[in-house]
Amino acid sequence: MDGRLSETDQKPRTGGAVLRAALRLLAKALLCFVILNILFALAYPMPELGRISAYNVLFPGRLRLPYGDNPQRAYNVSVLNLNAMFASQEINAGPKPAGEYRVLLIGDSSTWGWLLKPSQTLAAQINRAGLRSADGRMVRAYNLGYPIMSLAKDVMIVDHAMRYQPDLVIWLVTLESFPADKQLVHPLLQHNPDIERSLIARYGLRLNPNDPQFYTPTFLERTIVGSRRDLADLFRLQLYGVLWAATGIDQDYPDRYEPAAIDLQADTTFHGLQPPTLHEGDLALDELDAGVRAVGHVPLLIVNEPILISNGQNSRIRYDFFYPRWAYDQYRVIMEKLAQARGWNYLDLWNLLPMKEFTNSAVHYTPAGAQILAAQLLPRIGQLSRIGAP
Amino acid sequence: MTTDITSSLAQYIAAQILQQPKRKIASDAPLISSGLIDSFHLVDLSLFVEKQFGVLLDDSELNKDTFDTLAQLAQLIRERQS
Amino acid sequence: MNLTSILAFTALTVTFGVLVLLAGERIRRYKGWVMLVASVFAVYWLQSSMPLRNLDFWLPTASLGLTVIVWVTINIPGRIAAREGGTVATRDTLATLTVVVAVVLLVGLTRYTDILITPSRPPDIVSILISLIVVAALAAAAGAAFGRRTGLLSIPIFLIVALFVIFKLDALARSASVVLRTLTGQATDQASALDLRWLGFSYLAFRLIHVLRDRSTGKLKAGALSLREFVSYVVFFPSLTAGPIDRVEHFTKDARSTLTPGVDDMVEGGRRIFAGVFKKFVLADTLAIFALNATNAAQTHSVPWTWLLVYAFAFRIFFDFSGYTDIAIGLGRFFGIKLPENFDHPYLKRNLTVFWNSWHITLAQWFRTYFFNPVTRALRTRTFANGKTLSPTVIILTGQVGTMLLIGLWHGITWNFVAWGAWHAAGLFVHNLWTDYSHRRAARAEQKALNDPSSQPVSEPASPLPYRAGLMGVVNVVITFHYVALGWIWFALPNLDLSLAVFRRLVGAGG
Incomplete structure (x- = not known):
């Protein structure tokens, strides 16, 4: 019966007729696709899409913000979507538990934990101490470091992170993050112009809101087709979550790495600045003020992080690969004065670690280095937890 | 005549392959795709067909694309006999 | 095949299909030639690059050379018969040879241009001409040796298997690489089994062995296949890299069919290509990110996540492979070739x-x-x-x-x-x-039932519920x-x- 039905129902179709029908169908599909793309470009929901995350739902959140150039080995992907970055972090797991004294660590790659396993980072070492706040809450540190050396990036992160109700913010800085002209160098800042512009406006930053480094997608780039790379990156970030959950790996650990330079060039310049004087105007001190304002009433501890102090060739001219002595010495003086003038909680730990506790860079420390640093911070956390405690 | 072939095949399959002489096999029941006859017994079946009907089934033909039911196999045998 | 080559093949086949729909017979009769030329080009185009100089040209040439040699081997008496019986078959053979050689030379001549078909610049034209002469000599020798002695065809079969072993066994492949590196004057200490990645050889070898074996048993008659059909069959571009392995008599039946591929073929073909692309490039490539591999197998320590990686691999390999098959079958349909199915819901089987x-x-x-x-x-x-x-x-x-x-x-x-x-x-x-x-x-149960006069013949093993x-x-x-x-x-x-x-x-x- 089926056969007869289809026979009578099916009119003999000529090639041309079917081709026309096929073309009509194709045209309709194309039109739908174009409309969908236009709607997407008009609404441009990319930032909101970043909030959709399988982390903290299907698998545990990451212990640090996602960053990775070699996803296949690192099981980690760099994305430029701030919402997506935080959505994949454990801090986004849910409301803050009642018994938690929440500490946010803001900083560069040394805080993020370059070459360190998630269990070896500064945040992990602090958590391992099992410290309790003055009011008896459990101190819980969250690693919000991100491997870019720029204070503007730190401000962007801390400003976003304040919604997670920290009880204390520890901001680890180093001179390399200060030069005023390199604040916007990284794509994370360039690709979030709206966020950065609002920070510029709110905190009166010296950055130019129309800086040509800002990336503004054209209409075509805002369509689904134009956003395909960003969309794919968001998707890949979720997929690599499976391997993150399965292996606990979130970084490409090379078998061996080039140790930080001990023998140095006889170069006295710092980012094109010449001795003898480091001018405050060359440093993005306004970003420090912005960060302090962003943190608001929550206690803040600013730490000048440890650097490698070399004893090798030309070490009388430079401390390490990053810093000529004159510039770094003056930076410390500037910071000390500024902290005093503004009344900041400031800790200068620049020479805390011996040479052997550094790995592949003058600011990346070993697990033991992270432990030593944590030991310095723990008493200060204890002290600061008294502020605002009943 | 086809029915003779079919019943002879059915008898052989039931008795020799399935070892259930009383089992009835429908002439349109899939034999290979259902897994009722595995590849070993398929060779046996081809040897039986060769002996019984003088029809050669090539090694490349022992699959469900050539025949999957008794009816199809009987048809094939009849075609080759004539 | 990567997405680019699949899109290019799809564009080619769809264009051909649409032209056939519009112009019918006038275009359809070129079907065999279109298939041949596209396939011969594809042999070169799909080959991936290798560290050994010019190997990305020589291996595809070897694929074609082997195919021609095997054709001569199985076909010598047929060729003679054709010469006696008429000139059509001979003319077709000559035309096919001309086209194949022309394509090979064309690919070779890209050496002197900026548009390359092979990953690297092809060797100079003199070497290519010499290689063609070598192939012709080998074909003549093989034809003379085995053409009339089909009983000896196990020798070429053995040689193909030996070639297969050399390319698939790491130690031998490395030695072969050393030999080739010596010939090209490249550093032999860099030799690795990975130097030899002969595109489609596994499938090619199986098609050739199938034909040689059928010829030796007499199932395949000399002269049954034209050179054009045979080359198209062995290196048919949709199934070159990942199968399916069709049977030559089935393939040629479809290839010879004068039925114009219809709208239904194209709709179905298009559907299969689309499904295949989705399976391969969306599902399989997504699963590939966390499918079990040597690295993550050593890194994973929890029970449930290990299971997940295993499941991911199982579905990844299925979607990957069956996706490629869908694409191959879909492309074939546009030429009226119904390539055999390779998968039939394999993960839903009862045993x-x-x-x-x-x-x-x-x-x-x-x-x-x-x-x-x-x-x-x-x-x-x-x-x-x-x-x-x-x-x-x-x-x-x-x-x-x-x-x-x-x-x-x-x-x-x-x-x-x-x-x-x-x-x-x-x-x-x-x-x-x-x-x-x-x-x-069941037989015992039946025996028991036989003793029970009230029993009925059973058609299915009785199931209580x-x-x-x-x-x-x-x-x-x-x-x-x-x-x-x-x-x-x-x-x-x-x-x-x-x-x-x-x-x-x-x-x-x-x-």
């Missing part, structure tokens, strides 16, 4: 025997035709001097273990593929024993799938220790 009727069907079928069936037939009909015959169990064991090990080795001559083959051989054998046991049990049968079906499917999925652990991981470690981890034993 391993049926699984192997539905997974990589054309490969399993090939091994049944050229190994399992003849071996079983020979052992089954063998009677020893004392009048004894081999027991079915011994024959089944021999046939199945042999077949599965060979299928394993076809994927690569390494211990892990042997283990994978053995895993499936063991599974099939156990399933066989179980089937035998249940048949005997229908839902119980359904439930058993689901359980069987789940068990079969898991047996196959666990088997992939051997397949996915390069060494047995690692595979064993994963097995231990899956049951929560050992890190």
Whole structure:
């Protein structure tokens, strides 16, 4: 019966007729696709899409913000979507538990934990101490470091992170993050112009809101087709979550790495600045003020992080690969004065670690280095937890 | 005549392959795709067909694309006999 | 095939299909030539680059050369017959040779332009001409040696298998690379088995062996295949890289058909290509991110996540492979070629025997035709001097273990593929024993029933409750799938220790 039905129902179709029908169908599909793309470009929901995350739902959140150039080995992907970055972090797991004294660590790659396993980072070492706040809450540190050396990036992160109700913010800085002209160098800042512009406006930053480094997608780039790379990156970030959950790996650990330079060039310049004087105007001190304002009433501890102090060739001219002595010495003086003038909680730990506790860079420390640093911070956390405690 | 072939095949399959002489096999029941006859017994079946009907089934033909039911196999045998 | 080549092939085939729809016969009669030219180009275009100088030109040329040589080998008496009987076949052969040589030279001439078909610049034209002469000489020699002595065709079959072993066995491939590096004057200490990645050779070899074997048994008659059909069959571009392995008589039947590929063919073809692209580039490539591999197998320590990686591999390999097959079948449809199906819901089968009727069907079928069936037939009909015959169990064991090990080795001559083959051989054998046991049990039950005069003939083994049968079906499917999925652990991981470690981890034993 089926056969007869289809026979009578099916009119003999000529090639041309079917081709026309096929073309009509194709045209309709194309039109739908174009409309969908236009709607997407008009609404441009990319930032909101970043909030959709399988982390903290299907698998545990990451212990640090996602960053990775070699996803296949690192099981980690760099994305430029701030919402997506935080959505994949454990801090986004849910409301803050009642018994938690929440500490946010803001900083560069040394805080993020370059070459360190998630269990070896500064945040992990602090958590391992099992410290309790003055009011008896459990101190819980969250690693919000991100491997870019720029204070503007730190401000962007801390400003976003304040919604997670920290009880204390520890901001680890180093001179390399200060030069005023390199604040916007990284794509994370360039690709979030709206966020950065609002920070510029709110905190009166010296950055130019129309800086040509800002990336503004054209209409075509805002369509689904134009956003395909960003969309794919968001998707890949979720997929690599499976391997993150399965292996606990979130970084490409090379078998061996080039140790930080001990023998140095006889170069006295710092980012094109010449001795003898480091001018405050060359440093993005306004970003420090912005960060302090962003943190608001929550206690803040600013730490000048440890650097490698070399004893090798030309070490009388430079401390390490990053810093000529004159510039770094003056930076410390500037910071000390500024902290005093503004009344900041400031800790200068620049020479805390011996040479052997550094790995592949003058600011990346070993697990033991992270432990030593944590030991310095723990008493200060204890002290600061008294502020605002009943 | 086809029915003779079919019943002879059915008898052989039931008795020799399935070892259930009383089992009835429908002439349109899939034999290979259902897994009722595995590849070993398929060779046996081809040897039986060769002996019984003088029809050669090539090694490349022992699959469900050539025949999957008794009816199809009987048809094939009849075609080759004539 | 990557997405670019698939899109290019799709564009080509769809254009051809649309032209056929619009112009019908006027275009359709060029079908064979379009297939031939596209396929010969594809042999070069799809070959990936290799560190050895010009190898990305020579290996595709070798594919074509081998194909021509085998054609001459199986076809010498036919050629003579054609010469006596008429000139049409000869003219077609000459035209085909001209076209093939022209394409090879055209690819070679890209050396002097900026548009390359091969990954690297082809060798100079004199070397190419010499190679063509070598192929012609080898073809003449092979034709003279085997053309009239089909009994000797096991020699070229053996040579192809030997070539296969050289390319698939790491140690031999490395030695071959050393030899080739010496010839090209490249550093031999860099030699690696990875230097030799002969695109499509596994499939090509199987098509050639199939044809040679059928010729030697007389199933295939000399002169049955034109050179154009034969080259198109062996290197047909949709199925060049990942099968399916069609049978030559089936392929040529479709290729010769004067039926114009219709709208239905194109709609179905388009659907298959679309489905294939989705399976391969969306599903498989997504799963590939966290599918079991040597690296993550060593890094994962928790039980549930290890299971997830194993499942991901099982579905990844299915979607990857069946996606490619869909694309191949879809492309073929536009030329009116119905390539055989390679997959038939393999993960929804109730036992391993049926699984192997539905997974990589054309490969399993090939091994049944050229190994399992003849071996079983020979052992089954063998009677020893004392009048004894081999027991079915011994024959089944021999046939199945042999077949599965060979299928394993076809994927690569390494211990892990042997283990994978053995895993499936063991599974099939156990399933066989179980089937035998249940048949005997059923027979006993029948015998009992015979003594009971009220009994009726049974058509199906009686099942007490229908839902119980359904439930058993689901359980069987789940068990079969898991047996196959666990088997992939051997397949996915390069060494047995690692595979064993994963097995231990899956049951929560050992890190």
